[in-house]
Amino acid sequence: MPAKNKIIILSAFVLIVCLSFKNTQDTALFTVPGNFPKPAYQFARNPLSADGIELGKTLFYDAIVSSDNTVSCGSCHQQSAGFTQHGHALSHGVDDRLTKRNSMPLFNMAWATSFGWDGGVHDLDFFAVSPITNPAEMNESLGNVLEKLRKSEQYPAMFKRAFGTEEINSERFLKALSQFMLTMVSANAKYDKYMRYEGVELNETELAGMALFKQKCASCHSGELFTDFSFRNNGLGGMTDDDKGRFEVNQNEGDQFKFKVPSLRNLSYTTPYMHDGRFKTLEEVLAHYASTVEKNDFLDPLLSQNGQLGIALTADEQKKIISFLKTLDDEDFINNPKFAETTLALSIPKRNVELDVMPFKTKSVKVKEVLNQGIEVYLKMKEAIKTQNTGSAAALSERLPKVLRKIDVSKLGKKEKVFFISYLEKVTFNADHIIEGEYSAEHQADHFNELSKYFYVLIASFKPNSTDLYYHRCETSDQNWLSNKAQEVLAPANCSTIKTIKL
Amino acid sequence: MKKILILLFCAISVAQAQQGGTVNIRFDHFVGSEVLNLDTHTYKNAAGNEFKVSLFQYFVSNIKLLKKDGSAYTVPQDKSYFLIKESNEDSKTITLTDIPKGVYTGVSFLIGVDSARSASDISQRKGSLDVAGEAQDMYWAWNSGYIFVKMEGVSAQASSSNNVFMYHIGLFGGIGVKKTLNNIKYANVSFGKEPLKVQSGKNAPVIVLIADAMKLLNGPNKIDMAENPSIMGGPFSTKVAENYQSMFSFSGFLPPIKAAK
Numbered sequence: 001m002p003a004k005n006k007i008i009i010l011s012a013f014v015l016i017v018c019l020s021f022k023n024t025q026d027t028a029l030f031t032v033p034g035n036f037p038k039p040a041y042q043f044a045r046n047p048l049s050a051d052g053i054e055l056g057k058t059l060f061y062d063a064i065v066s067s068d069n070t071v072s073c074g075s076c077h078q079q080s081a082g083f084t085q086h087g088h089a090l091s092h093g094v095d096d097r098l099t100k101r102n103s104m105p106l107f108n109m110a111w112a113t114s115f116g117w118d119g120g121v122h123d124l125d126f127f128a129v130s131p132i133t134n135p136a137e138m139n140e141s142l143g144n145v146l147e148k149l150r151k152s153e154q155y156p157a158m159f160k161r162a163f164g165t166e167e168i169n170s171e172r173f174l175k176a177l178s179q180f181m182l183t184m185v186s187a188n189a190k191y192d193k194y195m196r197y198e199g200v201e202l203n204e205t206e207l208a209g210m211a212l213f214k215q216k217c218a219s220c221h222s223g224e225l226f227t228d229f230s231f232r233n234n235g236l237g238g239m240t241d242d243d244k245g246r247f248e249v250n251q252n253e254g255d256q257f258k259f260k261v262p263s264l265r266n267l268s269y270t271t272p273y274m275h276d277g278r279f280k281t282l283e284e285v286l287a288h289y290a291s292t293v294e295k296n297d298f299l300d301p302l303l304s305q306n307g308q309l310g311i312a313l314t315a316d317e318q319k320k321i322i323s324f325l326k327t328l329d330d331e332d333f334i335n336n337p338k339f340a341e342t343t344l345a346l347s348i349p350k351r352n353v354e355l356d357v358m359p360f361k362t363k364s365v366k367v368k369e370v371l372n373q374g375i376e377v378y379l380k381m382k383e384a385i386k387t388q389n390t391g392s393a394a395a396l397s398e399r400l401p402k403v404l405r406k407i408d409v410s411k412l413g414k415k416e417k418v419f420f421i422s423y424l425e426k427v428t429f430n431a432d433h434i435i436e437g438e439y440s441a442e443h444q445a446d447h448f449n450e451l452s453k454y455f456y457v458l459i460a461s462f463k464p465n466s467t468d469l470y471y472h473r474c475e476t477s478d479q480n481w482l483s484n485k486a487q488e489v490l491a492p493a494n495c496s497t498i499k500t501i502k503l
Numbered sequence: 504m505k506k507i508l509i510l511l512f513c514a515i516s517v518a519q520a521q522q523g524g525t526v527n528i529r530f531d532h533f534v535g536s537e538v539l540n541l542d543t544h545t546y547k548n549a550a551g552n553e554f555k556v557s558l559f560q561y562f563v564s565n566i567k568l569l570k571k572d573g574s575a576y577t578v579p580q581d582k583s584y585f586l587i588k589e590s591n592e593d594s595k596t597i598t599l600t601d602i603p604k605g606v607y608t609g610v611s612f613l614i615g616v617d618s619a620r621s622a623s624d625i626s627q628r629k630g631s632l633d634v635a636g637e638a639q640d641m642y643w644a645w646n647s648g649y650i651f652v653k654m655e656g657v658s659a660q661a662s663s664s665n666n667v668f669m670y671h672i673g674l675f676g677g678i679g680v681k682k683t684l685n686n687i688k689y690a691n692v693s694f695g696k697e698p699l700k701v702q703s704g705k706n707a708p709v710i711v712l713i714a715d716a717m718k719l720l721n722g723p724n725k726i727d728m729a730e731n732p733s734i735m736g737g738p739f740s741t742k743v744a745e746n747y748q749s750m751f752s753f754s755g756f757l758p759p760i761k762a763a764k
Contacts (some may be wrong), residue, residue, distance in 0.1 A: 045626065121647045129634055130644040250677065388679070
């Protein structure tokens with residue numbers, strides 16, 4: 001073969017190789033922020049595509065992954081809370097079972113080297129199996145999830161768009177979820193803009209806080225991710241053998257009661273803090289490091305230097321550090337529509353609660369009276385939620401179950417009795433959370449949505465109301481509420497379609 | 504043209520020489536000297552526990568056929584992961600194809616899944632390793648890795664609330680910064696005086712091995728269900744792994760059966 005031909009063939013080959021590389025990774029889908037290090041995730045084995053990300057996002061928000069189709073990834077990882085759950089120390093899975101730990105915020109997953117508070121999963125692609133199969137979370141088997149997806153109307157086509165054929169298997173399912181999670185990059189906080197010289201300056205207090213932070217916190221919360229991804233014991237008191245953290249993964253005696261050093265980005269949205277969600281405010285967290293670190297056999301040496309426990313921090317220094325930490329809040333991230341459920345190309349069919357309504361239509365005057373009192377309390381509670389009057393919402397939530405309990409269940413028919421007790425429990429569960437969430441309007445709103453759903457089914461089943469009632473349900477979010485108005489918008493609603501049912 | 508014909512001829516002869524035989528391995532499950540019968544039969548271990556077995560299954564991987572001279576034929580990785588389940592008769596006979604012709608004196612394999620595959624990416628987890636499929640109940644999601652050997656059952660002596668005992672043994676040593684216990688064990692089974700001749704063709708010999716579930720309990724370490732009704736990821740799991748390391752033994756060969764095409 002003449003040398004010239006060889007060169008032509010070789011060049012063609014090089015060109016093809018180059019082009020194929022170009023095709024495997026569309027840079028617009030994932031970019032490394034200017035101030036960030038190289039990601040840890042091996043993108044070559046799971047090249048991102050717009051369709052793959054869209055599929056992952058749909059799966060993320062679809063409760064089909066849980067055994068009773070009620071809990072999605074998005075249930076415990078809410079965007080407005082930096083993808084943890086509003087105000088929940090622990091989260092609830094199916095049947096309101098409580099998890100062992102605080103749900104971790106999700107962002108910058110491409111840089112993480114291990115996942116979960118104990119780092120038991122080493123690869124993002126395998127993480128989702130854990131919550132899906134955990135009895136206290138989705139309580140489902142992965143095989144069954146795939147079966148449900150195969151039988152669904154929309155997923156086979158979505159898998160085809162993302163991966164070329166309609167086949168739905170574990171690899172594709174997990175890779176799609178990873179694709180979406182990898183795009184969740186949070187790097188647009190005030191701090192980032194300052195670091196990238198984007199014309200944003202930190203004020204004097206923030207700069208002082210940053211200097212203090214570097215001196216006193218950055219040995220663990222290091223780098224632009226604000227974590228060294230290590231596992232440490234930070235001297236929290238009252239730890240029990242129920243949760244020994246990292247030790248449960250590696251059985252290393254020295255690793256007892258150690259948990260992952262979390263990132264410190266988006267702290268304003270991710271309250272509460274620590275693996276068990278024990279602290280509600282950053283002030284409490286800083287106060288812990290300054291004065292309540294407890295000595296134990298596994299305490300990190302950095303928190304026990306020169307015979308001093310904790311970190312030497314004056315009240316003023318704590319304040320300055322907190323103002324610096326707030327520069328790590330990335331509002332663009334928590335508001336970015338590309339991560340929101342509302343921007344799904346194909347919205348997930350919502351469970352139709354109307355199907356749960358029973359045709360009881362009570363004739364008992366007493367039952368009608370009590371339920372009407374309940375409606376009255378509910379409507380006041382709605383006003384309190386609407387105006388974010390958290391104290392009043394909590395007080396009314398305490399009252400609602402009390403009112404409903406005035407019904408003498410022994411007077412109800414057998415079916416009615418079972419139904420009433422079950423819905424009273426559901427309403428009470430959420431009312432309790434509205435009380436508990438007095439410090440967080442978002443937490444209250446989440447539980448108000450749940451409560452409204454159950455209260456609607458209860459009321460629509462017994463039909464005690466003499467005046468008109470309306471059930472409004474947003475088709476693109478979890479928002480739903482009862483009202484005495486035929487048209488009503490519950491601020492801050494950003495709902496494009498509202499369905500209204502007259503009771 | 505002549506050259507090409509010669510090349511073609513050579514290629515065909517090489518392919519023919521390389522065309523190997525097929526070998527089956529059948530795993531017969533026992534508890535001590537008795538055949539394992541799920542849920543019906545009661546057995547007794549050295550600690551004096553009387554128990555019934557409801558589930559017995561394990562991974563076999565990285566199979567090697569051993570030769571007299573100390574060399575071995577290693578079954579290619581992708582054809583070397585099997586999940587053997589007492590509850591699934593078909594799973595108890597595995598078929599190895601393209602085994603080079605020759606005389607083999609024994610077989611060795613890993614009881615479980617090797618660390619490289621346990622840490623591999625999701626595209627490497629097909630067939631018996633599919634975490635949504637066959638391996639669904641042999642995988643720890645929270646501490647990512649496979650369960651190597653799993654035995655469950657009931658015993659009046661088991662000190663759990665419902666008299667259930669559960670032995671789920673796994674852990675491959677971890678990956679990167681995540682170090683875990685390492686319970687990887689190899690079984691090494693000799694065919695004794697009678698070696699195995701592998702010939703090319705459709706007749707596949709069957710190697711019958713015995714897997715003795717009692718060995719989990721009665722090995723170098725005596726397991727008492729009263730003290731340890733549940734053994735999973737904790738340090739005690741190494742004791743059970745040390746025990747089951749010797750659970751396989753050679754039973755004999757069966758006359759060749761017709762291999763599937």
